[in-house]
Amino acid sequence: MNKDFSELVKTRRSTREFSGENIDDNTIQDILSIAAYAPSSWGGHPVEFIVIRDRQTMKELARCKQMGAGPLAYGDAAIVPIIDRRKLELWVEDAAVASTYILLAAEYYGIGACWIHMKDRRGHTGTAEEDIRELLHIPEYYGILNAVSLGIKKRELRANELRPTIHFECFN
Numbered sequence: 744m745n746k747d748f749s750e751l752v753k754t755r756r757s758t759r760e761f762s763g764e765n766i767d768d769n770t771i772q773d774i775l776s777i778a779a780y781a782p783s784s785w786g787g788h789p790v791e792f793i794v795i796r797d798r799q800t801m802k803e804l805a806r807c808k809q810m811g812a813g814p815l816a817y818g819d820a821a822i823v824p825i826i827d828r829r830k831l832e833l834w835v836e837d838a839a840v841a842s843t844y845i846l847l848a849a850e851y852y853g854i855g856a857c858w859i860h861m862k863d864r865r866g867h868t869g870t871a872e873e874d875i876r877e878l879l880h881i882p883e884y885y886g887i888l889n890a891v892s893l894g895i896k897k898r899e900l901r902a903n904e905l906r907p908t909i910h911f912e913c914f915n
């Protein structure tokens with residue numbers, strides 16, 4: 744049975760170690776069908792997704808950022824959310840919300856996922872964004888915030904135990 748929402752959110756962890764098993768294309772489609780419902784600035788639902796399943800391209804995508812992008816090489820799929828920046832000022836926020844939906848939807852389907860940040864990070868020849876743009880033929884006017892690696896989890900990680908800092912009525 745699928746986890747209820749509270750359990751799902753509280754047990755989700757970033758997955759960086761994958762079993763090597765395959766995710767079927769329909770599950771990726773299902774994850775993106777959920778991400779499409781992410782709230783967006785001006786209600787434009789502007790996020791488009793590049794889905795990468797080719798292992799060689801995934802390895803090259805991981806190399807687009809100098810550090811911390813390893814999971815992209817070892818997962819079974821990678822998703823790069825992109826947004827036409829000409830249409831929206833708040834593209835970073837829109838990409839971030841959609842990416843969060845991807846992480847939660849992946850967890851819902853029992854798939855491990857990890858956000859790999861790209862914006863303002865160093866790549867190998869230029870910035871990570873420039874390297875990805877070249878690798879995936881993304882036009883200049885599309886913003887690239889991050890990529891998400893997806894794969895079957897090698898093991899379940901212990902859930903975080905987190906308590907929010909809450910200020911009642913005003914900062915105190």
Ligand SMILES: Cc1cc2nc3c(=O)[nH]c(=O)nc-3n(C[C@H](O)[C@H](O)[C@H](O)COP(=O)(O)O)c2cc1C
Nearest residue numbers: 755756757758759811812814857858859860861903
């Ligand atoms: C904005 C943002 C950027 C992140 N960048 C990376 C990254 O480049 N590489 C990586 O392995 N994890 C990255 N993560 C995942 C975080 O490291 C992870 O969410 C955090 O350590 C909390 O762990 P948890 O997701 O397992 O709860 C990023 C997460 C966010 C939200």
